[in-house]
Amino acid sequence: MSEHCASQIDKLIEADRVHRDVYTAPGIFDLEMARIFGRSWIWIGHASQVASIGDFVTTRIGRQPVIMVRHGDGQIKVLINRCRHRGVRLCALDRGNTKQFRCPYHGWTYRTDGTLLTEPLRDVFAKDFDLDEERMGLTKVARVDSYRGFVFANLTPGGADLMPNLGPMKAGIDDICDRAPEGEIAFTGGGFKQQFDANWKFWVENMIDLDHPRFAHVAASSAARGMEPGSDYVTARAANRVLNAFGASSEFWNKTGVWANGDGHGYMGSLAPGAEPDGDIYLRYKAALEEKHGPERAQEILNVSRHNNLLYPNFNFQTSFQHVKIVDPITVDHSEVRIFAFQMKGAPEEMNRDAIVYLNTVQSPASIIQSDDFDIYERQQQGLTAQGSDWVYFARGAEGDVAEDDGGFRAVGTSELPMRKQFQAWRALMTE
Amino acid sequence: MAQQPAARLDLEVFREIEAFIYYESRLLDERRFEEWAALYTDDAVYWVPAAPDQTSPIDSVSIIYDDKPSMEVRVRRLRHPDAHAQVPPSRTSHMAGNIMVDALDEQAREYSVTSQFQMLEYRAGRQRAFGGTSDHRLRRVKGGLMVASKTVRLINCDAAFRGIAILF
Structure with a gap:
């Protein structure tokens, strides 16, 4: 099974049994990543893991690499752990403390709120290439919310907020x-x-x-x-x-x-x-x-x-x-x-x-x-x-x-x- | 951390310690778990830290932090026919080397011994390797040697592991 439409998926689930495809079909798994992990509130970490400014931990939302970091203003940011330039996973450690995230490949550097701080050879990018610090900053997760120190993120802008969920x-x-x-x-x-x-x-x-x-x-x-x-x-x-x-x-x-x-x-x-x-x-x-x-x-x-x-x-x-x-x-x-x-x-x-x-x-x-x-x-x-x-x-x-x-x-x-x-x-x- | 080898250690004692370390490996490889546990003193502790820089087994979690009764529970569990993680059982090959006797406490009649180990494990179609440093504290008891404590520092102690059933 590679393609699954809603009616096919419906048939996999009955009141007291499920079809084995829900565990074994790669196509179902890919859909889960988009529809479940792409739209649910996923636990990211706990505020005490990033107690000081610059503290970070790396984690995942489904298969996506993510950084949770405490920015200079004290706020916790959740950023996609991927350099905007050539796709390198920026941060390779489980945890640590940093002032900025610098890509090891070509030196693109981001502040801990994800904004682009510097990229080498800036003057030789095409004139109309957008190097705006926000737009070319690290991808932010659509929604971040926390409750009593437990930080959750959601990759989709729409849908229920954390607390109702x-x-x-x-x-x-x-x-x-x-x-x-x-x-x-x-x-x-x-x-x-x-x-x-x-x-x-x-x-x-x-x-x-x-x-x-x-x-x-x-x-x-x-x-x-x-x-x-x-x-x-x-x-x-x-x-x-x-x-x-x-x-x-x-x-x-x-x-x-x-x-x-x-x-x-x-x-x-x-x-x-x-x-x-x-x-x-x-x-x-x-x-x-x-x-x-x-x-x-x-x-x-x-x-x-x-x-x-x-x-x-x-x-x-x-x-x-x-x-x-x-x-x-x-x-x-x-x-x-x-x-x-x-x-x-x-x-x-x-x-x-x-x-x-x-x-x-x-x-x-x-x-x-x-x-x-x-x-x-x-x-x-x-x-x-x-x-x-x-x-x-x-x-x-x-x-x-x-x-x-x-x-x-x-x-x-x-x-x-x-x-x-x-x-x-x-x-x-x-x-x- | 690195210490000079204990001065003036009798070669015969060194040979005895070396043979003891090999013997422990052999008992594990031959699945003679009861005899293996019997090498340990009643106050022994067997510790496998979960982080490379871990200094305390009390304040943070460990892969293993067993006292003697817990080691014996582990052995009884391995013998149980429904220890699913050992059906089929593991086959292991422990290799010990670079044995250094770091210190000799004459009063306590104890030797601090550091060695390197590698363990290959084959089970259910899959082979994997462990390796690291073992720190043994060996105590002279009634003319023989026993393990008063053992700390195993796995080089991949903070890796994502599959279940571990056989000791190092």
């Missing part, structure tokens, strides 16, 4: 920030990158797939069973707490519950709904939160029950274990994932360190959890080369979706509601 997911970002006693998080703590030979959507689906742990992660959870909690900030401390959950029964996962809406966004509830942690570290943390907000508001903040949030199409952020991650589609069957730790400002140091331990255990490329997930994505891609059985099913729990006042739907944790909603959003974006 976030909708009920705004509460997820609030939850992340409000839980920090100072009301702010900081992206310190490092991160990981991973890659796999499979379509990006397999990763997205797995973000809120609560019936996979007891099969996909049985080796890790059974290996960790009976382990004593460690006392130091190495893996054992987290293993006891975390790995056991991966082996929990479907009843356990059902209680967490899932929510999703027609924009493809979703979240899952807390792993232990209604149960408040205890212990000295938690009590010190709670005291810090109460000191800031008073006991009533502090309790309200702690009562929010969201373990994990998916912002369609490709951004996942997790409150309880303090990290965010994003999948970048590279080709129809190759994807990259970036994972970033964040720290809660004002929380006891031990809590932030615990989050690091969790990430080492569960999110590292060498994680005994994560490596099994990535292997399975690749096996999904391999399996879908099979012809004749063309459908992929998301029928689990299909009759149990309950409409909510916020326009979303709620279901038990093991329901495949989130994937059904992801493909409802996918179809809308791909055919509009």
Whole structure:
């Protein structure tokens, strides 16, 4: 399939199943880049990554190389990372600090707001060649907006603004920030990158797939069973707490519950709904939160029950274990994932360190959890080369979706509601 | 960072250390993971930093930062029939070289050993290579040697990795 019109795409998506072409057809992938990644709000970074003037990080919107940089006026700019002259990717580093971006090829130089500062041999360009500093500056992304430090960009001028698109997911970002006693998080703590030979959507689906742990992660959870909690900030401390959950029964996962809406966004509830942690570290943390907000508001903040949030199409952020991650589609069957730790400002140091331990255990490329997930994505891609059985099913729990006042739907944790909603959003974006 | 080799190290001790480093590689290549973990002391730490300039395993994430119980969990997981990332299993070839005994702490009966390693891994139709520097702290225990800590600095530690199941 190389050409797909709206009616053809429509036929790929049914209520509880999707055609394998959505994962395997290069033509579909190209359309996704234009219609999904070209028109959705894509997470770019966090303000704390570019705290000082001149700080930059490089990232992607879909396949497009992008720079996020703090300009001299303090504003964060999102620029396409491509020299206007001969197309060189201007900035080759993941992060750094700079006064300007100079192309290594012929020296075209841009200010950190993207305007063209200088190009050598200016006087020998044709008289009518436009060297206006704005028009020949770095291409700006059509729309940039941020919420509580989370910076998003959209390649298309038209369409919904960020906040209406976030909708009920705004509460997820609030939850992340409000839980920090100072009301702010900081992206310190490092991160990981991973890659796999499979379509990006397999990763997205797995973000809120609560019936996979007891099969996909049985080796890790059974290996960790009976382990004593460690006392130091190495893996054992987290293993006891975390790995056991991966082996929990479907009843356990059902209680967490899932929510999703027609924009493809979703979240899952807390792993232990209604149960408040205890212990000295938690009590010190709670005291810090109460000191800031008073006991009533502090309790309200702690009562929010969201373990994990998916912002369609490709951004996942997790409150309880303090990290965010994003999948970048590279080709129809190759994807990259970036994972970033964040720290809660004002929380006891031990809590932030615990989050690091969790990430080492569960999110590292060498994680005994994560490596099994990535292997399975690749096996999904391999399996879908099979012809004749063309459908992929998301029928689990299909009759149990309950409409909510916020326009979303709620279901038990093991329901495949989130994937059904992801493909409802996918179809809308791909055919509009 | 570069240190002079420990002065007056007995050649026989050097040979013993060299053979120990080779033996660790061999146990991993032969998938004798339990015997491999048994080379480590109960207070051992196995660390693979996630950034080339990473100085602390506490304040930022690591590819691996295991204590002994966690190493044993890793081994039990590798033995589990449903460790999907090892079906089929990896075949590896570890090569250690440039072994330098940097320091000798007579009091603690510990040697600081630096070596270079390369590991080829073949699995499921794909071969890949890892390489970098290993820092071993080897402790003299009951006449033999054990690993009190190991830090593995991969030259590509901040790359986008495929899943890693076998240790370095």
